[in-house]
Amino acid sequence: MMRSNFVKAYGDALNDGAVQLSFTLPLSPGGMAKEAARHLAEKMGLDQPEVVHMVEAGTGFSFFIVYGFCRHQVDTSQLQATEVEIQEMSFNEINQYIQERIGRRLNVVAACTGTDAHTVGIDAIMNMKGYKGEYGLERYSWINAWNMGSQVPNTRLVAEAKKTQADALLVSQVVTQRDVHISNLSQLTELLEAEGMRQNVLLIVGGPRISHQLALELGYDAGFGPGTTPRQVASYIAREIYRRQQG
């Protein structure tokens, strides 16, 4: 049994619980709106909530900035942080790793699936030029990379995976309004299962609202959030495929 380790939000003294938040209420600004905001903050678990700013946000709406001291604490010894564990390698190391340990080029197919047309994320990971000074997967000599672009139906992605004998599939989901990404992502795993391909590919999803935890829940092997670099993804793919080969 691990020792409990309680933490509270920190403002300028340990365990003061200080937090800031901002939100809008569908009320015109005034005494009543302010009181409503204060009460709402209280219900969120804030002691001494203080509405430090209230302004009209269009007819019938008010925007608030509120400070308060959050009563709640969490015990980190009871939590499990789910992040993809990556031992990062450099661009050259990754190529060398694949060459020496796996001995053939890895096939990676990427797509923005469903109705999603936002390719910024997948392009950052895949494009030759890469992102933040890091080359994308297309630049790796030991990776064959296909970027299928935006709005790719899951069925087409699966067909492409079959055709290219993909080792890994990268799915990007940027637009997540009304949780459209959840059903879309689930559909892909179902399709892969139905085709009997699920076990043969490393299934990876990325996007601003994607966590590793969510990815696992949806039956994916890994989930990458914002700020992920091509090198992290490539390191993960190379090591994981090697690990699986070793059994």
Place this chain on the structure above:
Amino acid sequence: MKLNLDQAVINRCRQAAGHIAGDVDQFIRQRTTVSLERAVLRLMGINDAMDDVPVANLFVETIQAGQGLGRGAAYWLANGCYQLKLTADEVAQRVVSGQLDLFQLPQADRATLNPTLEKLMQPTIEKIKDQHRFRKDKLSNLGMGPEPLLYVIVATGDIYQDVDQAVAAVAQGADIVAVIRTTGQSLLDYVPHGSTREGFGGTYATQENFRIMREALDEAGDKAGRYVMLVNYSSGLCMPEIAVLGALERLDMMLNDALYGILFRDINMQRTLIDQHFSRQIIGFAGAIINTGEDNYLTTADAVEEAHTVTASQFINEQLALLAGLEDRQIGLGHAFEIDPSMTDGLLLEIAQAQMARQLFPRAPLKYMPPTKHMTGDIFQGHLQNGLFNLTSVLTGQGVHLLGMVTEAIHTPYVQDRLLALQNARYVMNNARNLGEELSIRDDGKISARARDVLEKAAQMLETVAEIGLFAALERGMFADIERSRDGGKGLDGVVMKDVDYCNPFQELLTQQAGSSGGGNDEK
């Protein structure tokens, strides 16, 4: 504040771009598309739907199946009306329900049909002219806010919620409201019908949704004492049809850029360049403004290394627009503030690019786009990035200023995101309103050097493209680092050669008008 740009290099750019646009024009003049023909039908009043499928689509499919599209949908519709003494709606209904085979009718010659065609065109022409006049009157009575005009987006998916949010934004100072389309609409080969309350990442562009939002913005604008512009997308596979619907419902700006569709939506280049020309003719006639999408190149390509591709594309878009009869004041060329914020002196490069665009296209309502690529979940940092963007915009006198949202990388904007964006812009632009008039740019400094460098590279790129042609340039991935083939992408099967007796009275009228006004080339 002025950059000392070399006029000889600017002339090289315009000359090469003119050559490129001329080549494209030769190609597109010989062809039409299913969407262009559907737009013609809509201009002739065929705007109904049958079981949610637009009658214009069904009609065009029938003609295409009978190999008659090369003659123009207008011909078949007018001939039907003439031979059977029926209205356009009656003919269309009979055709799409299978009661009437147009190919079995006697075929009158063009001269005989001219009075019928005239009659079919007139109501729409008059309606568009009325809308144009209405806008002109409103603008002269109410005017607009000071430039840069503040442009916000709404994207709830529900047109009625969009209205609430748009009206709130107008109350906070927005001059322009764009209703973002639902994800994927650009790839639909028909325009949905009626008002809609479901969408993802945006709201369906339909004629009824246009009308609802137009009415709300007119009301909000009257209250605020200024004219508020409405924007939507004349792009994707239904580009010309949406231009028609926008003209009918008095949209003031249309995002309209074939290159964007080719690169970022993988739409076939032949199809969309043909569509673009007719859309621009309609938008021009309606007195609206186009917005082009060069800014998007920098979301995939590097903003420092590839800045010249934006400038080059602006020149091409300008020349294509002039050929379609748009005037300079209707050509809202796009660019963006997308340089990596961690770069030393990145702001200097942004100022160089924005000021250069201002001087290269002095009368164009330049559309300046906020940072998106380098926005993160750190909304506080994002607020500052937007502040620098706002400063650059007011300093360099941009025309249309798209407000940056702090939650750009997180979700479609909440009502408070728009509020914060408007506050930020109002503060910075008011506080630095006339800064540009007080400063001068040193000739031997970094800003000048950068502008010269980008302009020279743009000239070289344009000269290369002029040599190989725009299609080949796109195939080589010269824009946005994306390669597209001339026979690839979506929608090629909707392209057909025009017959010698092709009939499109609107295109004839609009081409004639553009010719007589002499375009508006601005070379000085």
